[in-house]
Amino acid sequence: MKEKKTWLKLTTIFIVLFMFWTLAVCFFDVGAISPERSKVGFAYINKAVHDFTGVNFSLYILTDWLSFVPICFVAGFGFFGFAQSLKRKSLLKVDKDILLLGVFYLIVLTVFLFFEKLVINYRPILINGVAEASYPSSTTMLVICVMSSAAIQFNRRIKKRTLRLFINLVIAIFTIFMVVCRLLSGVHWFSDIIGGALISTGLVSGYYCSICATEKRI
DSSP, X not given: OHHHHXXXXXXXXXXXXXXXXXXHHHHSSOBOOSGGGOOBSSHHHHHHHHHHHOOOHHHHHHHHHHTHHHHHHXXXXXXXXXXXXXXXXXXGGSOHXXXXXXXXXXXXXXXXXXXXXXXXXXXXXXXXXXXXXXXXXXXXXXXXXXXXXXXXXXXXXXXXXXXXHHHHHHHHHHHHHHHHHHHHTTSSOHHHHHHHHHXXXXXXHHHHHHHHHHOOOO
């Protein structure tokens, strides 16, 4: 119960921080610094960071291709749940944390689609001549949400401590590498990355909180 309350507090804190950050992006230091003079919040710091990093299309392409890694994890856990449902002859008999993981993926997808429709700001550069929605960074969301939830699954299912530590280290390095490289690629504003990290942390905390609320550690 104590663990559940702790993670619920963390979920609430990060979701509220994301909401305030989003409002700040909409109204604080708004300037026309995007292509075609579209407006962006935190204009001074965003422009300063973007001028410092520049644009690196090699990193952009690399992070796009490496985004298939978390997508493969999504497919892998989906297949795992499907195999359980076939073996146990009922979807409801699939492990609760796996069912919750499916719900978690749907929530992440919903958040992504929501901000594709409700455009907060556009990218610092045109992609194939098109101004694309940039906030929050979808790659940051994908990597943090999927890789962190995968780490939760591995920690619950792998008994050997050294293997768990190794997997956690690899996941942490990959996640940090992807987020940093996405920023250095210059296809997102600094505020986009921060927004993506905040909402992702809140969602992952909510996922773990839901596990704590429904079952004991495997």
